[in-house]
Amino acid sequence: MMVEMEAVVIGVINILTGIVLAVLYVQHCYSYWKRRNVPYLTPKFPLGNHHTLFPKGISIGNVSREFYNEFKKKGVKLGGIYMGLQPQLVVTDPLLAKNVLITDYQHFDDRGIYKTKSAPITVNIFAQAGSEWKNARSKFTPTFTVAKMKSMFDTVRKCSEIMEQHLLETVDEDSNKDIEMLEVMACFTTDVIGAVIFGIDCNSFKHHDAEFRKMGRHLFEEFHYIDGLKLFLTIYLPTVSDFFGVSNIQTGVTDFFTNSVKEAVEYREKTGMKRPDFLQTLLDMKAEGKLTFDEVVGQAFLFFAAGFETSSNAGTMCLYELALQQDLQDKVRANIHSILNKYDGEVTYDTLNEMKYLNQVFEETLRLWPPVSTLTRVCSKDYTFPGTEVSIEKGVMVLVPLLAMQRDPDYWHDPLKFDPDRFEDEIDKNLPYWPFGEGPRNCLGTKFGYMQVKMGIVQILKNFKVTLSPKTKVPVQLHPETFVLHTTETIFFRLEKI
Numbered sequence: 001m002m003v004e005m006e007a008v009v010i011g012v013i014n015i016l017t018g019i020v021l022a023v024l025y026v027q028h029c030y031s032y033w034k035r036r037n038v039p040y041l042t043p044k045f046p047l048g049n050h051h052t053l054f055p056k057g058i059s060i061g062n063v064s065r066e067f068y069n070e071f072k073k074k075g076v077k078l079g080g081i082y083m084g085l086q087p088q089l090v091v092t093d094p095l096l097a098k099n100v101l102i103t104d105y106q107h108f109d110d111r112g113i114y115k116t117k118s119a120p121i122t123v124n125i126f127a128q129a130g131s132e133w134k135n136a137r138s139k140f141t142p143t144f145t146v147a148k149m150k151s152m153f154d155t156v157r158k159c160s161e162i163m164e165q166h167l168l169e170t171v172d173e174d175s176n177k178d179i180e181m182l183e184v185m186a187c188f189t190t191d192v193i194g195a196v197i198f199g200i201d202c203n204s205f206k207h208h209d210a211e212f213r214k215m216g217r218h219l220f221e222e223f224h225y226i227d228g229l230k231l232f233l234t235i236y237l238p239t240v241s242d243f244f245g246v247s248n249i250q251t252g253v254t255d256f257f258t259n260s261v262k263e264a265v266e267y268r269e270k271t272g273m274k275r276p277d278f279l280q281t282l283l284d285m286k287a288e289g290k291l292t293f294d295e296v297v298g299q300a301f302l303f304f305a306a307g308f309e310t311s312s313n314a315g316t317m318c319l320y321e322l323a324l325q326q327d328l329q330d331k332v333r334a335n336i337h338s339i340l341n342k343y344d345g346e347v348t349y350d351t352l353n354e355m356k357y358l359n360q361v362f363e364e365t366l367r368l369w370p371p372v373s374t375l376t377r378v379c380s381k382d383y384t385f386p387g388t389e390v391s392i393e394k395g396v397m398v399l400v401p402l403l404a405m406q407r408d409p410d411y412w413h414d415p416l417k418f419d420p421d422r423f424e425d426e427i428d429k430n431l432p433y434w435p436f437g438e439g440p441r442n443c444l445g446t447k448f449g450y451m452q453v454k455m456g457i458v459q460i461l462k463n464f465k466v467t468l469s470p471k472t473k474v475p476v477q478l479h480p481e482t483f484v485l486h487t488t489e490t491i492f493f494r495l496e497k498i
């Protein structure tokens with residue numbers, strides 16, 4: 001009896017000691033910024049300051065805008081927060097942000113995206129760091145030259161014609177139909193990316209459930225509870241997740257991409273077929289022993305994921321703004337027609353670039369609605385911010401709240417006004433405008449993004465007057481739970497043939 005009592009007492013003491021140690025550990029973690037004399041926002045255990053990131057997804061753009069506003073109110077250029085127990089630093093000063101992104105990028109060559117070798121699809125250029133990333137970046141850079149864009153332009157144009165045909169038929173059937181333009185743009189960009197990456201015809205417009213489009217929806221829009229839980233683990237406990245091989249990509253998506261790449265590889269290897277697309281570049285690298293099959297899957301997946309959702313959102317928000325301001329819409333259409341007339345109606349990569357006002361409209365869209373609304377970097381070598389006393393250690397993530405900076409009245413006059421004239425001349429280099437990121441880790445697909453979104457807009461505006469359906473609630477609100485910028489409610493459009 002005595003022995004049993006003793007065991008119970010020892011057990012209770014152990015539990016209490018464990019609890020006290022855990023509390024002390026949490027307190028120690030949450031004193032990181034205080035110990036460094038950096039102004040910070042008070043965290044709450046267990047999620048720290050990122051209380052809105054669970055269970056559905058991450059809208060790091062929206063969250064970091066709140067952090068930004070709080071620090072700016074206090075005149076703080078570098079402010080501390082916590083993601084779970086991990087310290088993160090929010091930069092509110094564009095010059096300090098530029099140091100992180102460009103000047104001192106050797107200290108910040110990691111984006112801090114989770115990856116695990118147990119799930120090869122997670123190992124891709126977006127998530128890679130250090131020399132692995134550098135190797136991948138130098139291998140893929142030649143795939144994104146102007147010459148390569150020109151060689152892929154025809155594919156983009158053909159996909160845009162399929163979209164055009166689909167819209168003409170839709171409007172012929174019912175001229176008052178409410179059109180979900182985000183879905184239309186997503187089908188278009190999925191077809192483009194499917195064609196240039198996998199060399200396949202995705203047929204997103206023909207079949208609502210076309211496999212690539214289905215996977216795209218699954219990847220960005222359909223988070224089941226278990227996917228949310230995995231995402232949560234990989235964000236808050238990356239080391240533990242890596243140890244157990246937890247993937248942040250849904251199993252169905254992983255299987256689909258692995259099989260798609262496998263089929264495409266087998267087909268090309270069997271037939272000896274070569275095409276001027278991304279997959280060919282990846283396969284050539286595989287043939288030279290520079291990539292394994294798993295790496296080909298990871299990289300091909302990333303180009304798909306990075307390429308369609310960002311562009312379809314940008315295209316949709318562009319049309320939203322033009323639907324609200326018909327005079328601007330008329331001006332873009334006039335710009336498009338004048339260039340089309342100059343070249344007998346033919347659109348090429350170069351003629352698209354000659355549409356200057358269209359370019360301005362696209363750039364202003366990306367200012368107001370940057371699809372990737374926060375840039376992240378992880379410190380890979382201890383760093384002191386120039387001109388300040390603030391030092392951070394290896395492993396600390398830095399957030400550059402892009403959405404907030406691009407809408408900050410300190411830098412942009414009347415920032416919520418959609419005004420393409422801001423981009424009539426080259427903008428001041430010191431303004432925070434980085435919708436494609438900045439520095440050596442900026443978006444590799446910038447030219448491609450410009451090309452496909454502008455091509456889509458040209459096809460729509462040359463045929464239709466675009467308005468909003470009465471069903472659409474204006475102004476639209478930002479969705480709090482998505483990684484790529486989304487609105488909370490669907491934007492429905494109406495199209496009228498012209």
Ligand code: HEM
Pocket residue numbers: 111125126127137303306307308310311314366370371372375376434435436437438439440441442443444445446448449450453
């Ligand atoms: C409107 C369209 C697009 C926007 C707004 C956009 C935006 C971005 C942003 C903000 C980043 C992070 C940059 C940084 O951290 O500094 C990024 C990275 C990346 N994007 Fe895009 N993107 C677009 C289209 C595309 C397309 C079409 C592709 C490829 C086909 C692509 C491929 C990539 C890749 C590979 C990276 C990672 C680069 C690296 O880490 O070295 N993007 N993109």
